[in-house]
Amino acid sequence: MEVVLFYIMAGLILVFSVLTVTSRRILRAAVYLLFVLIAAAGLFFIQQFAFLAAVQLTLYAGGIIVLIIFSVMLTSHVSEKLDAVSFKKASFALVACIAGAVVCISTILSYPFPKPTNGEVDASMKAIGTSLLGYKENGFALPFEVISILLLAAMLGAIIIAKRTEK
Amino acid sequence: MIENIGIEQFLILSTLMFFIGVYGFLVRKNLITMLMSVELILNAVNINFVAFNKYYYPENLQGHFFAMFVIAIAATEVAVAIAIIISLYRKIRTIDVEQVDEMKY
Amino acid sequence: MMNDSYSYTVAIPLILFFSFLIIGLAGGKLKPIVSGIFGTFFLLISTALSYYTAYSYFFVDGKSNGVYQQLIAYDSLWLQFTDKLQIHVGVLLDPISVMMLVVITTVSLMVHIYSLGYMKGEVGFSRYYSFLSLFTFSMLGLVLSSNIFQTYIFWELVGVSSYLLIGHYYERPSAVAASKKAFIVTRFADMGFLVGILLLSSFTGTFDFLKLTDPNGSALTQGSAISFLGLSVMTWSMLLVFMGAAGKSAMFPLHIWLPDAMEGPTPVSALIHAATMVVAGVYLVARLFTVYFFAAPDALIFIGYVGTFTSLFAAVIACTQTDIKRVLAFSTISQIGLMMGGLGVSGYSGPEGLGYTASMFHLFNHAMFKALLFLCAGSVIHAVHTNELWDMGGLKKHLPVTHIAFLIGCLGISGVPPLSGFFSKDEILTAVFEKNKLLFYVQFLVAGVTAFYMFRLYFGIFWNKQREYHTKPHESPFSMLFALIFLSIASTFVGLIPFSEFVTPDLKPFTSHIHWAIAIPAIIIAVIGLVLAFVMYRKESDLSGRLSGSLGILYRAAYKKFYIDEIYLFITKNVIFKHISAPIAWFDRNVVDNTMNGIAAITNFVSMRIRAFQSGQLQQYAYVMVSGLVIIVLVALYFMKT
8 A cells, every 4th residue: 555655656756846847837836846745745644754744734835835936926927937948058957967866876776775673653743742842862952942043033034135125 | 564665765766856856956047946946855855864764763753853854944944035036036126047146256 | 779869860851752742743833933942941941950960960969989870860671571681761870971961951952042043934943843852852862871772772763863854954855865874874883783782782681781881790701701703792792882883973984974964954963963963972982981991992992093093084084175064074073083082092990091081071072162163154154155165255244253153163173272172182182192102193183183174164264355245244143143152151161170070981080180291282283273274264365276286186085085985885886786786686576576476477367267167157056066066976986886
């Protein structure tokens, strides 16, 4: 069952990723990205990280995509088509990317991964909560707080940058 | 069961996704689509984190939390980036990255 | 020895420094005459303090058990480098410094008063007074210095103020050239002085005059043992110190700047280039006399010879010059030579120290009568607007007061009793006679030549034939005449001071007498010179022309100042500039500069080429980054496999 689901998800991710970076209509690209993100959330589900999948769905699919769509609306027409990518540019980029992918994949395939330790992951809300606010081993209280400050700073920064400067 | 899927498959998937993102970053001229490519790259990394957590370190949740923090940072990144894009748009009426070359010699 | 009751003496120079600051900073805003009166007023305070100091030092409490004390009136640590290397700033009172206080403030005050009239209406009147204040401050600081390093600092300061005042008329190229010449020549000499100071203090371990000149102290014995090129280190360092003194005091061959320095205003010549600054060299040698006498007697003999030679040399040139200020300048050089000669032959204890005493005495008297002569010359120039002796004549009835004052000055310098020059010159001759017969005959001759050239000047200006003047010559204003009268009286009577009661090398007073056996021949030769001048220059005659014609080449050489200037020019221009400086300059310009320029040009060229990489295109950067990363990973993998 999981195997089938995995391949479906993987296929979706790859197809929509390619569509995201090639579509000439920007709003469609955003929607394709949404599909990619949802499929990635599906992958997390398969691995029984339900909470992470939920976060992926709400934050990425719910928040970021909406933000992107808003900014698309603010800066361009919905019907507008982007310029076609120049062949030279595309081919150079493609060569670099394929080369990179080949190097990585060949490395992955040639590496002798050990057999997985088939333990059950305890990704219950309780485990996540105690771990996120824990300050002992495997506790993430400090990064948690740092992230909260980062979010605050980003919020302020975004407001100040986007504010209309008076002349 | 999940054990039937090798970790290599996850890794190959994330690698491909990563390089698709890179390709998008390199060729798309619109700043917002470049931003989307960055999201792809980040997601590819997330998939890696989670897969390693699941396969080799099931007793604790480090990969899981890393993925969560990456998502949080992605959110802040998008917020700031979009603020920059909008203020840039206001200034020069375009979000074409090739037009934004104020920093050249 | 510390003495707090004299601590006010530190104010004597400092008042003038404040005067300099006030006039220098506010001078542009003040009326010229106000800054003049300001400067004079401040100097008057200093003068009063100096006189009071002299009175209480010499007559009240300077002596203890019949010996004059060297008092440290003020002392503070200025710089501390190590435990041993410390530089103090202080005030040292001893007979010569107190005497110099009196000389400097008196002459300076007279010059200040005189300048109120002389410089009236000139451009830069305030500037002139501020620099006069600066000079007087530096000179007082110089004589009061408690250590040789402080002396050096003030030594340079007087050099600067001299430079500034010689160049007072800086629109005139000749004045600019003269001030530069004075500065460069004295700086060159001061280089030797500095090296001398460093040598001296590194071998004795002290800058302090009291420690250096203590005849029983350890400072004198150190360094004498080490020798270099056949002379002890002490001798070398004292010779180098004398080099500085020779530069300031215009000793042969460093005298060339003094005649040119006459480009400055005449009162400046009177103050700086006759009475005070040029005798700083004599003062320095006197200050370090103990060191010279005990540790470097060879250097002392050398000083005696140099002084005496310069004295004759300058006197001969003075006979041929026709610019009256230049004649006076050469006479100054000659007289300073006599003082150096006196110091050179002096002994240390008791009456043997007569040379030292006489030299200081002559310094004192010379300051008075030479300042008087210069101020008279200024008065004459003021009246007829020329420096040329042969453009003057018959001024006797136009300038009666100046005439009398000039006559007194001439009689004084020629050594006719009972004027001041007679006493000091007699003492110098006596001291030299007892020590070195050769030097005695030379100086004896100089006495005659001195009388001759001074009266040549006197008869040429005031007797001779009446010339055509553009405007009728008139007597100078009262402020100038006041200075002339005051200095005339001083020159007449200061000779009666029993100097040996006050100034001696070992600080113990002794009584000296007039040595008639030497004095009478000296008077006779002076009178011979006088009569010769009377015969030749009383009225227009061709006697002098015939005489100079018969002397031929000798006369021409003397007239050209024995071509010393030309020799210097030849050495500097043709030897140093052409064969040393020019190749170095070439090397600097072509090799050193081009290396640097080449590096800059290459950098510039390369950066112009590679700046195209900096296109501002974000995606290009990203592309280079990604492909670079891939390449690096590939390379790393390759090496990891092998």
